[in-house]
Structures are given as C-alpha cells and as structure tokens.
Amino acid sequence: MPPPTPDRAIHDCTCVILPLATVFVLIIFTVIALVYSIGVKAPIPENLAISFAGVVCALLGLWMVGHLVRYCRGHTRCVAEAVTPPPLPLTGIATTVTAPLVPQASRASRVSILRRINIRSVRSIITSSTINGNTVTNSSSSDFKDLFSTLIVSLLPLSAHRVRLTRVENTFLSEDAINNLGSLKFSQSNRMPDPKDPSRIVTTTTTTTFSMAKDMARSICQKFLEARFIESADGKYQQVYNMKGSVWQLTPKGVTVLDRFCSRNGIQQKSIAELVGSTLSQLVILERDGQTDKLITDRGTIEVIFRRFIGTHGPNVKSSVSSADSDSLSDYKDGLTGVKMASERKVNGKTYKDTFTGKAATDWLMDCCTTVDRRETYDIAALFVEYDLMEPVVQDRAHMAQYPSNNLFQPTKHAIYQLTAKGKDLINGIGGSIRS
Structure with a gap:
C-alpha cells in the first residue's frame, strides 16, 4: 500500500x-x-x-x-x-461445448466446440445513436434477444415477491438480474448418438459464460426495459431500471422472445412451460437484413404490419379520449388487439372519428412487434404515413422543431392521426370493417 x-x-x-x-x-x-x-x-x-x-x-x-x-x-x-480488484470489464459471451461420454463411449468420441456471440453487437444496442444507420453491427438484435433469454434462464425458477400488499408470481429483483449479468453462466446438456459410432451415446454440455461491470449490466437491463421485454411488477409504467429494490416481471413480448429462444435451442424446463403457458403473445415477427440488421420495410411488409396494427378482430375503439390516450398497455397482451383509438375527438372545433396519438402508435409497435428499440417504431410509423395508410390530423410542431427528421411522424401525445381512404380499403380488403 x-x-x-x-x-x-x-x-x-x-x-x-x-x-x-x-x-x-x-x-x-x-x-x-x-x-x-x-x-x-x-x-x-x-x-x-x-x-x-x-x-x-x-x-x-x-x-x-x-x-x-x-x-x-x-x-x-x-x-x-x-x-479488491475492480469488476471484470465486458469480455463477451463464450459458449464452450464439451461432451463427456457415457461409460461405454471412448475418449476419442469427446467433442469440443467453441462458439462466440458477437458482443460488439450487444454493445452497439446499448451505445448506438441510430438503429437503421450504417454503424449497426451484424446480428445485434438477435444477440441482444439471446442475451436477455440467457439471463432469464439463469434466474429460473422465478419466484414470488411482495409488491405493496400483494405477492406477484414469476418476478425477480433488480439486483438479482444485475448480479447474474455480472457473472452469467448457463449450462445445457444434450444426449445424442456418436457420429462415428451410432451405438454409442455422447452427452454434450454447453456452458455460456459472460462477465461485465455492474454499470454495464444495469445499462443492458435498461435496454431490456426499453425494448418492452420486462416491466415493473407494480403495474405502473416505469421507464428507469434501478440498481436494486425494484420488482420486475416479463411482459408477454419478453415471454415470447424467451419461448422462441428455448425452442430454437431445445431447452425444456417445467418453469419455462408454466411461464409461457400463462402469458404468451402473438408477436409480429419482423424480418431483418442479414448483413446490416436493418428491418425489411418493403411495401408488402409494411402493409402486413399495418393490418395487425389496426387489429386482427377489427379496430380497438375506445368510447372516451382519456381511455384511448392512457399509458395502460394491458390491451396489447395477446398481440392481436389493435392500437387504441378514440371513437370521437374534437380538434380545433372539428370532430374526427377513430383517431389515435403518435405515442399510442409507437406503444403498439413496441409491444406487439419484435422491435428492440423505440426508434425502429418511428421508422415503421413514418412509412405508414409515407405509404398513405394513415395521415396526421394534428402535427406536433414543437417536436418537429426539435427533431426535423420526424416531419412525417411525431411519436408524441400531441400528434393525432387517422386512417386514410387507402388505409381503410386495405383493412376492408382482408374482410375487416371500419367506419368510413
């Protein structure tokens, strides 16, 4: 010293x-x-x-x-x-696969594989200023979802925690997730025939390890919150992930991401089945470019998203403006209900039917699609306007002055939108109905 x-x-x-x-x-x-x-x-x-x-x-x-x-x-x-040495820096995700054999198998049949997930792509999700820009690393969104799913698997089985006067099942604490991300280790074993000798069985154990500082872990958990993978267990719309003390639960979107990860990797656990069976959502699976990770946004894809955006079973029309503009996202749990619309809304002395705010549009696109960043929802909604599927009733001039690039669509409560005639024709063409 x-x-x-x-x-x-x-x-x-x-x-x-x-x-x-x-x-x-x-x-x-x-x-x-x-x-x-x-x-x-x-x-x-x-x-x-x-x-x-x-x-x-x-x-x-x-x-x-x-x-x-x-x-x-x-x-x-x-x-x-x-x-005490400082926390380990962000070193990456490394998956080591070893294959200890059953007694009758020979040492020559031992399998060893090393797979590295591109951690730079996970870091780019945390630090990037644009999603559809030129600096997005390959497969960043898929690695981001895999990291989230691996974290949740490491926390299983999720237990009940007290929130005010009630106990909420399948929840976890802020510090538990941060600590697990700081030293994440996930093992999976699979039994399979030996490729060289089918009469022998090999057991393949996959161990994923990950280490990072607590500040980095909190930043990643914050991104999980912003991606709508998790939400506060107290039922309130919380936008900040605290270092400790808060209770969190998976959203239907987060459960669906976890279910797809487990199905793809052959992970079968009773706790996962119970979690998936209670809150699975019908997400809109968005395709991405294999090289740039940008969303594929051709007109046909945007029209498919727009049909789901209005609602599989018809428009989600609310009787009052306050209900349509509320921050509650419970309507979107199944992924099939459309964006919340106000049946009638008076704007500058004129009454408009079936209108919705820019914030309501981005909330739906964030909750019901496989988007990982809210800026992606801005791009999709702007294409709704560009393709003449919806149009502004009132634009948010203050937001446009601050963000000139958002001239087509403003993701705020002050921007009001309605369907165009072309948008209504598109919905009616698939057997739906909407007031004209």
Missing part, C-alpha cells in the same frame, strides 16, 4: 488519537468523581452534582467509543475496497 499522505495522517490523528485520549481522560475523571462522591462525606446536593457529572462524562465517553467504532468500520471497508 502507498505511504500515508500528510492529510491522511492528520485525519487519523483527529479521528483516532484524539478520541482515544478523550475517552481515557473521561474515564479517569468519572472514576475519581464517583470515588470522591462515595468516600467523602459531602453534602447531598454536592454529592448528586458530582455523581451527575460522572454519569455525563461516562455517556460522553460511550459516544466517543461509538464514533471510534464507526470510523474503524469505515476504515476497514475502505481498505477492503482498495485491495
């Missing part, structure tokens, strides 16, 4: 030597006062005064001892932090 600095020496003298000397003097004074008050025949008032002074001195001494104990504890903690 480095030698103490003069400031540190003065601090030690102030916090250690002086309290010890003070305690020693107070103890001596207390003993002398008590002995004098008992042994000397002093008047009763003087006797009581001396005894009271002794008690006060004793209490002051105890207070100084407590101060000294607190200092020692803090000093010990500082020393421990000084000698």
Whole structure:
C-alpha cells in the first residue's frame, strides 16, 4: 500500500488519537468523581452534582467509543475496497461445448466446440445513436434477444415477491438480474448418438459464460426495459431500471422472445412451460437484413404490419379520449388487439372519428412487434404515413422543431392521426370493417 499522505495522517490523528485520549481522560475523571462522591462525606446536593457529572462524562465517553467504532468500520471497508480488484470489464459471451461420454463411449468420441456471440453487437444496442444507420453491427438484435433469454434462464425458477400488499408470481429483483449479468453462466446438456459410432451415446454440455461491470449490466437491463421485454411488477409504467429494490416481471413480448429462444435451442424446463403457458403473445415477427440488421420495410411488409396494427378482430375503439390516450398497455397482451383509438375527438372545433396519438402508435409497435428499440417504431410509423395508410390530423410542431427528421411522424401525445381512404380499403380488403 502507498505511504500515508500528510492529510491522511492528520485525519487519523483527529479521528483516532484524539478520541482515544478523550475517552481515557473521561474515564479517569468519572472514576475519581464517583470515588470522591462515595468516600467523602459531602453534602447531598454536592454529592448528586458530582455523581451527575460522572454519569455525563461516562455517556460522553460511550459516544466517543461509538464514533471510534464507526470510523474503524469505515476504515476497514475502505481498505477492503482498495485491495479488491475492480469488476471484470465486458469480455463477451463464450459458449464452450464439451461432451463427456457415457461409460461405454471412448475418449476419442469427446467433442469440443467453441462458439462466440458477437458482443460488439450487444454493445452497439446499448451505445448506438441510430438503429437503421450504417454503424449497426451484424446480428445485434438477435444477440441482444439471446442475451436477455440467457439471463432469464439463469434466474429460473422465478419466484414470488411482495409488491405493496400483494405477492406477484414469476418476478425477480433488480439486483438479482444485475448480479447474474455480472457473472452469467448457463449450462445445457444434450444426449445424442456418436457420429462415428451410432451405438454409442455422447452427452454434450454447453456452458455460456459472460462477465461485465455492474454499470454495464444495469445499462443492458435498461435496454431490456426499453425494448418492452420486462416491466415493473407494480403495474405502473416505469421507464428507469434501478440498481436494486425494484420488482420486475416479463411482459408477454419478453415471454415470447424467451419461448422462441428455448425452442430454437431445445431447452425444456417445467418453469419455462408454466411461464409461457400463462402469458404468451402473438408477436409480429419482423424480418431483418442479414448483413446490416436493418428491418425489411418493403411495401408488402409494411402493409402486413399495418393490418395487425389496426387489429386482427377489427379496430380497438375506445368510447372516451382519456381511455384511448392512457399509458395502460394491458390491451396489447395477446398481440392481436389493435392500437387504441378514440371513437370521437374534437380538434380545433372539428370532430374526427377513430383517431389515435403518435405515442399510442409507437406503444403498439413496441409491444406487439419484435422491435428492440423505440426508434425502429418511428421508422415503421413514418412509412405508414409515407405509404398513405394513415395521415396526421394534428402535427406536433414543437417536436418537429426539435427533431426535423420526424416531419412525417411525431411519436408524441400531441400528434393525432387517422386512417386514410387507402388505409381503410386495405383493412376492408382482408374482410375487416371500419367506419368510413
């Protein structure tokens, strides 16, 4: 350890030597006062005064001892932090596959495979300023979803936690997810015939390890929250992932992402089956370019998304504007219900039918599609306008002044939209119905 600095020496003298000397003097004074008050025949008032002074001195001494104990504890903690190595940096995801054989198998049949998921793509999800720009790393969204699913598998079985006065099943704490991401390890075993000798069986064990600092882990959990994979278990729309104390649960979208991951990797657990059986959602699976990871947004794809956006069973029309514009996302749990619309809305003295806000549009696209960033929803909604499927009733001029690129679509509550005649024809063409 480095030698103490003069400031540190003065601090030690102030916090250690002086309290010890003070305690020693107070103890001596207390003993002398008590002995004098008992042994000397002093008047009763003087006797009581001396005894009271002794008690006060004793209490002051105890207070100084407590101060000294607190200092020692803090000093010990500082020393421990000084000698403890810093958290491991973000090193990546490495999956090592080994194949210990059953007794009848030979050592020559042992299999060893190493697969590395591109961690730069996960980092790009955290730090990138654009999704559809030129800097997006290949397969970033799929790696991001795999990381989320691996984290949830490591947390299984999810238990019940108390939220206010109720217990919510299948939840986890903020610190549990952060700690698991800091040292993530996931093992999976599969039995299969030996390729060289089908009569022999090999057991393949896949172990995925991942390490990162807690700040990075919290940032990734924040991205899981923004991607609508998880939500607060108290039923409120929470936008910040805390370091500890909060209770979280998977959204129907998060459960669907987990289910697809487990099906693809052959993971079968009772806890996963119970989780999937209760909250599975019919997500709109969006295709991406294999090289750039950008969403495929040709007109045919956008029209398919738009049909689901309006609703599989018809428009999701609310009787009041407040219900249509609320932050509640419970309507979208099945993935089949369309965006929330107000049956009638007065704008500048004129009444419009079946209107919705820009925020409601992005909420639906975020909850019911395999989007991983809200900026992707802006791009899709802007294409709805560009392809003349919906049109603005009121534009958010303040938002447009701040973000000039959002001139077609503004994702705010102040921007109001309605379907165009072409959008209504598209919906009616698949057997749906909407008021014209």
